[in-house]
Amino acid sequence: ETGVTQSPTHLIKTRGQQVTLRCSSQSGHNTVSWYQQALGQGPQFIFQYYREEENGRGNFPPRFSGLQFPNYSSELNVNALELDDSALYLCASSAGRFTEAFFGQGTRLTVV
Amino acid sequence: GESVGLHLPTLSVQEGDNSIINCAYSNSASDYFIWYKQESGKGPQFIIDIRSNMDKRQGQRVTVLLNKTVKHLSLQIAATQPGDSAVYFCAEINSGNTPLVFGKGTRLSVIA
Numbered sequence: 001e002t003g004v005t006q007s008p009t010h011l012i013k014t015r016g017q018q019v020t021l022r023c024s025s026q027s028g029h030n031t032v033s034w035y036q037q038a039l040g041q042g043p044q045f046i047f048q049y050y051r052e053e054e055n056g057r058g059n060f061p062p063r064f065s066g067l068q069f070p071n072y073s074s075e076l077n078v079n080a081l082e083l084d085d086s087a088l089y090l091c092a093s094s095a096g097r098f099t100e101a102f103f104g105q106g107t108r109l110t111v112v
Numbered sequence: 113g114e115s116v117g118l119h120l121p122t123l124s125v126q127e128g129d130n131s132i133i134n135c136a137y138s139n140s141a142s143d144y145f146i147w148y149k150q151e152s153g154k155g156p157q158f159i160i161d162i163r164s165n166m167d168k169r170q171g172q173r174v175t176v177l178l179n180k181t182v183k184h185l186s187l188q189i190a191a192t193q194p195g196d197s198a199v200y201f202c203a204e205i206n207s208g209n210t211p212l213v214f215g216k217g218t219r220l221s222v223i224a
Contacts, residue, residue: 042203101212
């Protein structure tokens with residue numbers, strides 16, 4: 001167990017809807033990164049939050065947004081869901097921006 | 113550009129044999145590499161890491177080798193067990209925008 005928890009574990013949404021995914025980081029970690037993992041692929045970096053500020057972003061459109069709270073937990077919001085957004089969304093926490101990251105179990109999002 | 117890839121998408125080994133999973137990276141500025149294991153339905157699990165100032169690092173039954181000359185990384189698993197069956201990813205960290213860049217993964221199947 002990594003101490004990183006994500007909720008919900010599974011979610012089904014309709015195209016065009018909005019979704020919020022949640023992540024609680026490991027104790028002592030101030031950095032949270034979000035990844036999207038399509039079936040059969042490696043995780044793709046969405047963005048990272050460090051001490052409540054966005055600190056790096058991958059090649060994802062603005063409808064992917066996030067937030068980090070003072071307790072370093074984090075949310076990933078996706079607006080105007082598309083079918084291709086169906087994937088496993090992973091949250092990883094770390095003690096710094098360029099240190100080892102520990103992943104949660106992920107949220108399986110299905111868009112229909 | 114930055115990329116991390118794997119030479120073989122699948123690997124089958126007999127139980128008790130040693131496994132070698134390879135990875136190539138293209139960014140010579142990367143200074144930290146991590147191997148992750150991902151079992152079905154779970155998030156990636158940290159296995160071992162290595163910094164660019166090292167050539168070799170050993171853990172329990174696992175060894176990572178780094179060849180900076182040819183930008184190659186390998187993960188060796190000794191006495192492979194059925195519980196080692198999973199997808200293995202190498203990931204690199206560099207001082208650019210993306211904290212972790214993952215390859216597509218190698219699926220390791222252990223034959224009893």
